Amino acid sequence: MALNKVSMLIMQVMIGTIFIDVVFCSSRSIATPIRGCNSQSCGDLAIPFPFGLDKGCYREPPVLFQIHCLKSTPYLFNSSFEVKDISVLKGEVTIILPIAQDCYSENGTQLTNGTRDVTRSLNEFFSVSYNKNKFYSIGCDNSATITGSRRDKNYTTGCISSCSYADEIDLKSCSGVGCCRTSIPRELVNYGLKLGSNNNHRSVWSFNQCSYAFVMQETAFKFSSFQEFNNDSMFPVVLDWAVGFNSCQVAIENMTTDYACKENSVCVNSTSRPGYLCRCSEGYQGNPYLPNGCIGT
Structure with a gap:
């Protein structure tokens, strides 16, 4: 009887360990959306974070990352610049002028x-x-x-x-x-x-x-x-x-909650303007600005 109780205890520990591993692996492999911002889009344009429509769904400051949606047409912050495309990977926004x-x-x-x-x-x-x-x-x-x-x-x-x-x-x-x-x-x-x-x-x-x-x-x-x-x-x-006006070195040395690059990502200096961009680390893909946004391939 004592042996059976020990066996059951071992089984429970093993099951608990397996459960913990499953939860941990899931948290690493599933991109976590910003709460309440699961489907950010305007017309035919999908809007990836750090851009977004509503406060809390985009990274500050709004004059950089907010998209204004008017009659299913997206505009860059509160301007007259219609947005046709947003690239998180390249750090680009295509507008119509x-x-x-x-x-x-x-x-x-x-x-x-x-x-x-x-x-x-x-x-x-x-x-x-x-x-x-x-x-x-x-x-x-x-x-x-x-x-x-x-x-x-x-x-x-x-x-x-x-x-x-x-x-x-x-x-x-x-x-x-x-x-x-x-x-x-x-x-x-x-x-x-x-x-x-x-x-x-x-x-x-x-x-x-x-x-x-x-x-x-x-x-x-x-x-x-x-x-x-x-x-x-x-x-x-x-x-x-790009994010801010500082290089990666400065951003990392002064790392606070404002640092943009999340888990499994790296910081790269923008080659076209001041500031930095985030990239998923080798072996990962997804959105490096989202918590758990870079998913293992």
Whole structure:
């Protein structure tokens, strides 16, 4: 009888150990959602943490991570910037921005204002991605400039495009004949566009009455004619984001509850702007900003 009691006690301990192991393994392998924030989405856009819709469902500050949902359309914080995509892995947000347009009558009278202050309400937490976007100028008699600020200093660049006949236009290569493009600098936090014309389009008006200027995600540029542009055109622009403004070394040395990288993740310095990003450790995948968000593969 005593032996049976000992055997039963051993069995209970073993079962308890197995139960503890199951619970422990489950806690490591299942991503824990933020309470009450299980299905954050707006329209067709899934919104991954640290971004979110409601207070408590996004990481502070709200001017970086809050998404405002209006009639099933997501906007970056409380702005007019419509969000098309969010990448936690790359530290990117793709938004839709307007173009600048400069149009003339047949006698050379300017019909539109060829300037546009595109990103006035953007803030220092976002930078226009210098390696994903290009500045474009479209038209046969135009010079275009982009002026912005980076590290509290102003920056201006631009390009000139021209052509004499409609059959010369080459938007595909965008090499200066009806289309030109140039790179933008790192950490550009806002920008404005300005268009000008040498001859007010008088010599090319029969096939090109307007010029256009815009920043656009380079891989999305797939145009063949001027007719594809108008004053209502909106194009995708990739923004870089990161957590805070400190490097990983500083963030880890001063580690508090504000440190963003959770279990089974590593901190990496942003290569495009100040701040850091989180990545799941090797052998794990998921969302490194969520508790237990990186799941073993």
